Amino acid sequence: MRNFSALLFTLFLSGSSLLAQHSTLRFSDSPINLNNQSLLIVPFESRMFLCEINRELATENQLSVKEITDRFTSALDQSILYTFQERCDVSSFYLLEDEEAKSDLSFIYSNIKLEYELVEAAREKNGISKLKSKIKKEDNSYQRGRIENGQVVTKRDDRERYMKAVVKDPQMLDSMHYKFNNKYFLFVNELDIKNIYEGAHQMAQMDFEREIKLHYTLYQKNGEILSTGVSKTHFPAKLNDINLIIKNYFPILAQQIYADLFPSEGNEAGDSKFNLKKWK
Numbered sequence: 198m199r200n201f202s203a204l205l206f207t208l209f210l211s212g213s214s215l216l217a218q219h220s221t222l223r224f225s226d227s228p229i230n231l232n233n234q235s236l237l238i239v240p241f242e243s244r245m246f247l248c249e250i251n252r253e254l255a256t257e258n259q260l261s262v263k264e265i266t267d268r269f270t271s272a273l274d275q276s277i278l279y280t281f282q283e284r285c286d287v288s289s290f291y292l293l294e295d296e297e298a299k300s301d302l303s304f305i306y307s308n309i310k311l312e313y314e315l316v317e318a319a320r321e322k323n324g325i326s327k328l329k330s331k332i333k334k335e336d337n338s339y340q341r342g343r344i345e346n347g348q349v350v351t352k353r354d355d356r357e358r359y360m361k362a363v364v365k366d367p368q369m370l371d372s373m374h375y376k377f378n379n380k381y382f383l384f385v386n387e388l389d390i391k392n393i394y395e396g397a398h399q400m401a402q403m404d405f406e407r408e409i410k411l412h413y414t415l416y417q418k419n420g421e422i423l424s425t426g427v428s429k430t431h432f433p434a435k436l437n438d439i440n441l442i443i444k445n446y447f448p449i450l451a452q453q454i455y456a457d458l459f460p461s462e463g464n465e466a467g468d469s470k471f472n473l474k475k476w477k
Contacts, residue, residue, distance in 0.1 A: 229415070229423055231458050235286040237379040240274050242306055243267075245360070245387040250407065250437070257437035265439060272443045273385060273411065273450070280451040284459055288377040301373070308369035311386055315358050359427045360387040360412040367420035374418040381423075383454075387412040392434065406431040409442075411450045415458065428453035 246266045248254070254265050271291055278287045290298040362384040364370060370382060389412075394405035410429035416422055428450045432442060 229458050231281070231285045231381060233285060234381055235288070235377070235379040236281065236381045236383055237288045237373060237377050238274055238277055238290070239305055239362075239382060239384045240270050240290065240302070241385045241387055243270070245311070246270070247387065248390040249392055250390055253437045254439060258439050260439075268439060269388060269443070272447055273388065276443075276447040276451040277383070277385070277454065280448065280455050281458075286379075288379055301376070305369060305373065308364065308366045309384070310363050310365055311360050312363055313358050313360055359425070361422075361425040362386050362414040362416075364416060364420055364422075370416065370418050370420055380418050382416040382418070383458075384414045384416065385411065386414060393431065394434075405434050407434055407436075409446055409450070411454070413454055424457060426457065 243263070243266045246269065248265075251262050251265070254260070255262060258265065260268070274289055274291050278289050281287050290302060293301070373379070373382070387410075389408070389410040391408055391410075392405060393408050408429055408431055410427050412425075412427050414422060414425040430446055430449045430453075432446050436442060
């Protein structure tokens with residue numbers, strides 16, 4: 198995993214910011230600020246790439262689904278690293294030898310569990326419309342993301358939800374902290390790509406967009422969860438070139454997470470970010 202593609206760095210440098218949306222749930226009332234802090238990026242497992250267009254991507258790029266998943270996983274890791282590295286010290290498993298990285302990641306994955314949460318959105322009027330969301334902790338009708346025999350079994354469910362990482366054994370964090378000397382862990386939990394259309398006519402004419410969504414969770418080394426949420430954006434249905442998807446849209450996903458963890462002064466509601474609140 199040591200060799201990052203020089204081409205990807207070039208792609209990220211020229212990435213453009215289009216339609217994006219970011220939602221986050223804070224577990225701490227104190228501002229999160231990673232300035233001059235140390236951060237370890239934990240990439241998502243291959244089974245957590247949920248994609249409705251694998252066939253189109255494979256045909257266009259002449260790659261297997263595994264190769265596409267690997268490309269997207271490493272590109273997201275690199276995009277986050279590139280976006281964050283000027284403000285904090287970032288460690289990546291892609292800077293290690295392959296076998297060492299695989300061993301460490303296997304240890305991490307065996308000591309976390311992934312949980313889906315539903316989000317209920319309600320509109321409030323306070324001068325202008327603001328979007329607030331609540332997390333519903335129990336809904337027996339929601340079964341899109343159950344895990345069977347180590348694999349994600351899904352069905353189409355368009356209700357808003359996100360995937361969060363839950364650390365089962367804090368000693369895993371201690372072990373990784375000892376190795377990387379990091380204070381924070383950024384878990385990249387899941388990557389989704391799905392078609393967004395209203396009817397068969399749009400589908401037939403390819404007159405719709407696709408949504409790409411990244412789920413993440415931030416932990417401190419002491420095991421405290423600080424933030425979890427999603428970063429998402431849209432791209433054209435006719436775009437299947439993975440290099441262009443990486444170039445133009447992965448930086449947006451990274452920048453949205455950056456906006457959460459490096460908040461600017463005076464950041465007001467009304468941009469593309471909205472906060473989630475716990476279901477009470």
